[in-house]
Amino acid sequence: MKSYLKDFIKEQKVVVDELSNLKKNRVEWDKTVHEHLKRRGPNRSQDLTVRGTSPCYQCFFSAHVLHMRGFLTPQPVQDNTGNVLLWNGEIFGGPWGFVYYQKAGDYLWFGRDFFGRRSLLWKSDTEGNILTLTSVAAHSSEPDQSAWQEVPAVGVYRIDLKAAAEAGSVTLEVYPWARGGNDLASSCSETVLESVPGGCTAVMNGSGLVLTSPVCPLNTAIPKSFSENEVNLNSQSCVKDLEQLLASKSKDEEVNRLVVVLSEAVRRRVQSLPFSVQDSSPPPNDHASVAILFSGGIDSMILAALADRHIPAHQPIDLLNVAFKLQESKKQQESAKKPKKTKNKPTDSKTNGADLQTSSPFDVPDRVTGRAGLEELQDLNPDRRWRFVEINVTQDELHSMRQERICHLVYPLDTVLDDSIGCAVWFAARGTGFITEDNDQRPFTSSAKVVLTGIGADEQLAGYSRHRVRFKVTGHEGLIQELAMELDRIHSRNLGRDDRVIGDHGKEARFPYLDEDVVSYLNSLPVWEKADLTLPRGVGEKLLLRLMAKQLGLGQSAVLPKRAMQFGSRIAKMEDKHEKASDKCTRLLTG
Template sequence: MCGIFCALSLSPARCVWSKAVREHLKRRGPDLSREVTVEGANSCYRCLFSAHVLHMRGLLTPQPVQDDAGNVLLWNGEIFGGLPVTPEENDTAVVSRRLSSCVGPSEILAVLSALRGPWGFVYYQKAGDYLWFGRDFLGRRSLLWAFDAEVGALTLTSVAACESGPAASFWQEVPAVGVYRIDLKAVAEAGRVTFEVYPWARGGRDLVSGYGPAALESTPGGCTAAMNRSGLVLASPVRPLNTSIPKLSDEEEIHPNSHPRVTDLEQLLASKENDAEVSRLTDVLSEAVRRRVQSLPFKARDDSPPSNEGAAVALLFSGGLDSMVLAALADRHIPAHQPIDLLNVAFELQVPKKPIESARKPGKHKNKPADCKSDGADPQTSGAFDVPDRITGKAGLGELRDLNPERRWNFVEINVTKEELQEMRRERVCHLVHPLDTVLDDSIGCAVWFAARGTGFAAAEDGGQRPFTSSAKVVLTGIGADEQLAGYSRHRVRFTASGHEGLIQELQMELGRIPSRNLGRDDRVIGDHGKEARFPYLDEDVVSHLNALPVWEKADLSLPRGVGEKLLLRLTARRLGLGQSAVLPKRAMQFGSRIAKMEARREKASDKCTRLLTE
């Protein structure tokens, strides 16, 4: 993974870029930094390329990569399939070689279409003076753009900085609708930037009317976009969603209001049809996890076996269904002598201030416990951090220990006080979340940032707790399960109102908007710690497999909460040997960690969050 930056200038002036942006990029890529500048004939344009590398596989490869022909590549991604990459190779070098051999646009599109894994890239093609850039089909890597009309400069970057005043809305996320090409000679002559769009082919839908608007209209102010004249497209890496509607069924149903039990899943597993589907999902999801936990940093300086102390892989861990399944599958593919870090974040429970005696209203208050407030420095005063995700996390830890008692499961209790939250939001998180700006972005962004940092307390050998910071560079996250398997409460609402047809429409919308709602933000937030976010539920093979299934095989929302939503994944959890975690209802991270309650504000998730504004 890398922090990448490109500034295209149409004027002779040198590019001057923010020190804050440079620092954010360096934290993403702490292992190596480098810059390359190229100029057009007669200095009609200038491109500054800057990269900051997080070394993840093969030999450490400096970026930007400039080949003998003068082509320049900025690559922020991982290849998990599609192109052959040996364990000793670096995927940046592999992509550079393949792109260097390309002549026309169709050849470049063929290379990008073949890739499996998350990526964001910028590529300067010397022959023809073209600048290519874009994000993968699901938008799993961040890429932002901005255009300064006054100086004629276009900037592309993994992460920006939130600034007050007119520049506050300067940045936008590059839409994950395809890749873009700039004809640098034509742009220099015209004095304005036009993007040529090469969209993803998505399930046979009409590209111009269905996906064209996002590519053509969501451009920085002062820039224009047009579909490529040749009609070329990128081949979709996933198959379209199965939109079939089930026939009426006379099968016996569990009462929607009944309490979910593990035995309910056992009964459903007894069905041969369900059993086969569970086996198939287990296999494809297991392979997706394997790719992500075995593509780990190359140990060039140490040939000895990995240390029993430091983990290479961590999980954002609540003890809920999604993270428990990932933990159980990671356990299959990581040697038993290597630990796995379970990152569990909790925000300090706020105790209401005691009202002044004379101001109390009879019958309007309840007896409150003595002050249990803690600054988080002493892990023994953990009552203030006994949030729902901490409780389910500890229960999940017990299940994992039962599955594999030989492994060291480092359950990391990450305790965040109100004061630290406000400080780190102001210093770091507001810049990483930007340009997103809602209350939900604030809550999720802050929770994920503290969790991914991995600094807290873990079990000590004497039975107590010790300060602990996760050493893992790879962070697995369960995002994508709810969006594909009808895990949110809004899916149940839509199903109740509009049946399977409405639910299918909702799922189509969920996967389509996940790049702009979640993935760019989460990549920026996790990457700030010099760690790489990996999303097994969004592996192309997993998405294709789930898209191929009829909706009623993935979820049955006539069944009670804790069983019907994500039903297929719950059955998979039972197949893996998990217990009560398989029937835990969905609980959003902002509520499970209690960050949504910390600052006691009555807000809607979609409201603009004033706490993200810089002074």
């Protein structure tokens, strides 16, 4: 099987139905979904039908390949005995979604990796006795669209196709990941039952088998006393604070170990990515094989610094920085016409940037910190060609592309937060904007197929404001519970959506902070080694990562407080509405 998986990234859609429904199903094949799948896998598309007898069933497979390296192998892959594989992922450490038809036994297996880094959706049509699995769906105003759900990343699923054909309903046998806890089966069943397709039943597999977890359990130790914070820190964080902490807390060993495991995680994801995949010629010097979703914050800065270690020196690295046009109020427009008095305010571009006067409607906070981060990277390696891609989005373009594309990719998620992040990531990953080189600004579109994203850092190192709130109320015990919950739900809150959104451009999202070795190392540490929320913002949260940034030679970016993408890019202000992040977003509805 490994020979099939080794070098390729795939997308899949599988429809399992009765013989009498096959023709109808193929005639009604959703053209929009097919187009979405083809954009994810633009290099080769192929369909395959297999039949089962006594009783009758049929499986229709449609696969779309994104060719990254080596020789292109079409999918679906079928062996001499009739087994069929559709694989969407990589084998450098675990990101995958798959569907596998096992002819002997008439079984269909499918699932997502431990964290759910690849999208997989399901839906059941009870009238037609059809089960559909797909990497991406299509939003519709039809009432039955509510049946679409993300497949929970709690394990691997098996369907007995003959039994399903006889019964007229589908039973999903679950082989769950071992995630700890005393009642694994109960916890797994609850998660699956929340999103199981209508007419389907989920049960624990009859043998009680459990899949081995790819990461070690979370360290739940609680300090007997917490008096480690003996260094006097300023209320406004600065790089010197981190230097003091490195000297006083003896964190060199933990920091150095994190550098090793995270650097290796980045290396696996950025190497062996030739541009010319059909021959052995080297990529041209102006081609970047890797791009980074880049705000200038600590997460993306560290990814850039580590990628610099492993990407050939002659290749550029594309830094994708998205900004949504600020809408000026009448008061601002009137003020702009009046001459302004010069005030003695700090204008250091490497500060947080949120309060600085802007000279362009696209000078949002992430643009300001992004430029400052670019300067730090240029200081770190002046020989590298760092391409800072300014991706500017107007309100008209946002509305147009949301209706045409993004609403389908975010679906079945539907909140205001999903809309904001989904739109911001989609425009950023598209990579179409401007770059400035030699004082010359020109249009530019990144052709990098691999897009690194910093998701997973905040979830593991207490980077969100809610972590400070939880710590203040319930201490270390509550904070540990919050962090455990973050990773348990990241598959349903973030990763499927981001995979669908980035994959729409024929690119692959890669998540170094969610590499199994990185997660295992961070899980092994007591929580106070990773974050110290008694310290000021910009130091205490993600403390270990900030110390690592200092170790790597980064500057002011090491102490930038967390700024959510929807606020840093200013998309949250684009609609000028008072909404909660958890509200359902009417803008994602199609006509």
